[in-house]
């Protein structure tokens with residue numbers, strides 16, 4: 001597919017009442033914004049600071065309302081939405097979230113109304129190319145995937161479909177030159193690899209060690225890392241009285257906030273910064289891998305980019321591996 005054909009596809013989607021969201025460079029920053037015309041649309045190769053997570057798991061979502069002891073339905077418009085240009089590690093994150101929220105009707109309803117269009121550069125070597133399809137694409141949830149290649153400033157795309165919806169959309173648009181990849185589930189048959197398995201042991205062994213004491217002094221519990229993280233999914237639920245109704249909402253929460261682990265009697269299960277930061281790593285590299293057979297971190301680097309204390313997750317993981 002050429003760049004021009006991609007622009008025509010975007011125009012076709014908009015004409016057919018899809019709301020298309022993709023990356024846009026605004027004042028030098030890569031953000032996600034709605035696209036209103038296909039003309040001049042360009043796929044942005046850089047990842048945006050905020051991921052597409054908010055489209056499936058909004059920062060604040062009304063779940064239900066109660067009036068006179070009865071539940072009143074919440075109107076959530078069934079808008080057909082396209083998320084266009086999701087980087088493959090953000091697709092990994094969405095694949096994990098769709099496991100975690102497998103039985104959550106709010107998340108699943110949004111997912112049903114959404115088409116996920118991923119992207120990544122074409123792997124340079126032939127063997128990496130095959131590995132990419134077999135080890136990565138087969139285990140990602142997407143409808144369409146664009147492998148981009150650039151030649152003398154000319155961009156073109158190799159197209160894969162990952163669902164019947166994706167195939168139907170391209171067929172209706174009149175584009176047939178795609179390959180279908182059958183989704184083989186979120187996890188490769190062999191489960192976690194050796195490195196991921198050994199990290200479970202090493203993080204567990206490191207509890208109480210020097211690294212966490214050092215991080216205890218550096219981290220200011222601002223929670224920025226968990227807000228930008230595409231795989232963090234903790235939320236809190238609150239009931240708000242609004243005139244004659246009670247509105248139940250769920251909002252993003254962060255395990256770095258002191259009140260996150262508070263229970264009645266003012267007891268906090270995570271009572272110090274050391275406990276909180278260890279818990280964050282433990283969740284991503286021990287508990288999520290054990291429960292879902294996939295890591296809770298997709299290595300996007302966003303947490304490091306926003307941390308005001310200069311805490312670098314990749315360096316910390318390297319150190320934990322070396323010291324344990």
Ligand code: SF4
Pocket residue numbers: 225228229230231232284296297298299300301302303304313
């Ligand atoms: S690198 Fe940081 S922000 Fe990205 S997935 Fe891992 S923990 Fe989350």
Ligand code: SF4
Pocket residue numbers: 218219220221222223224225226256303306307308309310311
């Ligand atoms: S962004 Fe940095 S300082 Fe803030 S909570 Fe995360 S690790 Fe701590």
